[in-house]
Amino acid sequence: MEGDKSSGAGAGGLVLLNCFVSPFGNRVRIALKRKGLAYEEKHENLAPKSPLLLSSNPVHAKVPVLLVGGSPVCESLVILEFVDEAFAGNGEPLLPAAPCARAHARFWASYVDSKLPECAVRVWRSPKGAAAVEEGRKDLVAVLKTLEAELGAKPYFAGDALGYVDVALVPFAPWFLTYERLGGFSVAGECPALAAWAERCVRENECVAKSLPEAEDVFQFVCGMRKMLGLD
Amino acid sequence: MEGDKSSGAGAGGLVLLNCFVSPFGNRVRIALKRKGLAYEEKHENLAPKSPLLLSSNPVHAKVPVLLVGGSPVCESLVILEFVDEAFAGNGEPLLPAAPCARAHARFWASYVDSKLPECAVRVWRSPKGAAAVEEGRKDLVAVLKTLEAELGAKPYFAGDALGYVDVALVPFAPWFLTYERLGGFSVAGECPALAAWAERCVRENECVAKSLPEAEDVFQFVCGMRKMLGLD
Known part of the structure; x- marks a missing residue:
């Protein structure tokens, strides 16, 4: 800082x-x-x-x-x-107003940060065929299922519109294809509501659609990094 | 939740x-x-x-x-x-009012959480004589020195009075004795200003003094846990 x-x-x-x-x-x-x-x-x-x-x-x-x-x-x-x-005056706030609801949103954003990247990195940055890939996949699917359970039947984590947890989580969606190809599983197969949520975020929110890379480009980036690191 | x-x-x-x-x-x-x-x-x-x-x-x-x-x-x-x-109406807020200052405080509390416990646990929960203890000690001292540099010449991280970062960090102070005994170093020797800050927090703030355990009790608790885990 x-x-x-x-x-x-x-x-x-x-x-x-x-x-x-x-x-x-x-x-x-x-x-x-x-x-x-x-x-x-x-x-x-x-x-x-x-x-x-x-x-x-x-x-x-x-x-x-x-x-x-x-x-x-x-x-x-x-x-x-x-x-x-x-920039509180610019449009709808990301966090809700009520202290309890703010704490709830912060809890889940913190959950994403403390759990998801650590599991995901074992899937995409381990040597091909390593036991760490399979263990990472299991843990990653468990994390995604926990997030899907929290999402429940709501269109967004925040309820009816994009909020703090949605913004914290949705930038991982373009990585799902990479996790799937390297981990050998399907996000939509394991977590259909979460996969639908990710598509909804992009479809209904221009700020999301304009901010995220193509999933295929992420995969190519990761392939280049894996080659550089001698993982394949 | x-x-x-x-x-x-x-x-x-x-x-x-x-x-x-x-x-x-x-x-x-x-x-x-x-x-x-x-x-x-x-x-x-x-x-x-x-x-x-x-x-x-x-x-x-x-x-x-x-x-x-x-x-x-x-x-x-x-x-x-x-x-x-x-409970915004109860006394001084923990976080400052200005968005930049709030971000600065959140950054350092997040630094404490992402770095300190992970290094410390290698010092106090590794088998006696393991290489992990020495590596943990080196990393822990580096983290404490980074925090000391951020403290600088201020009495508290927040400035003149106890604030968010102080509250986030000071509960680790009763663990310093345990880190020292198991890691073989002196916090006051490595980070004299940080050690003085920890004493100041307790001496000048009843809310801190009444909330923290005795360092010797923490050490005895850890010794019991190490015995249970078969680490000594």
Whole structure:
């Protein structure tokens, strides 16, 4: 959070440091578009990381970073809350108003962060045929089923419209194809309501449709990374 | 979050499910005392876990849980924000008012959660003499030094008075003695300003002093757990 405040990030402007496949960075894209905020996006390749990324997020050296008049805000869920609070006048809030409902939404976003990426990475970044892939798949399916149970019969996690948990989770949907191909399972087969929810998020929300990469592009990105890491 | 709402937790009352050594549970103790809120505390032994804990936090089955008129709020940082929002009229808020400052505080509390427990557990829950202890110690000292750098010359992370990051971090202080004895290092030697901050938190804040266990009791608790796990 102590980045270079004299960077050319634009006084007063919003600059998002992101990588096009990052579920975390794409949360911020969705939130900014939903609020109707103009911003500039700088694409990070992750290797090598840009001097701006390293100076803006020296603690984690990770995307996303939102530069606000040059000052960095880091960590995707922290950025979502920041956007919701700093631009409270722009459209519907991401978080509900009631403290209990806010806690409920934060609980589930925190669940996504603490469980989903850790299982998923074992599926897509383990050597081909490793036992870790099968264990990762089992754990990932259990996490997705838990999320599906929380979704229940509602159209969105928040109820009738896109909210905080939806924005936190839906950027993982373009990764489902990669999980399926490398883990040997079907998200729609295991969790039909969750698969339908992901399609609904894209179909009914322009801010989502315009923020997410194609699933095939994510898979090709992962294939390139696996080749580089010697995993196949 | 879907716990048994018909439990005898008391309509309208606050009930904290906690274990006396839990840094996460003791965050909530501090927040409730700071807000001057009356609450009942139910002590969990962790093995076996109580039916009330299992029904109140079916997803994680972990303390702390704050029952609010019987409805559970789970995850310690989520509970801190809930307490701050639901009882906004009770004394000074834990989080500052400005969105940028709130993001800064949330970033550092999230840093504590994502880094500190994972390193610490390798120090205190690895077999005696294992390489993991030494690796855990190195990583833990690096985390504490990063936190010390963020503290800087300020009396508290929040500035002149106890705030969100202080409440998130200080319940780990009674564990320092355990980390030191099992990891073979001195927190005050490595991070003198952080050690002084921990003492200041206790000395100047009754809500902290009344919420934390004795360091020696934490160590004895850990020794008992290590014996049970066959680690010594």
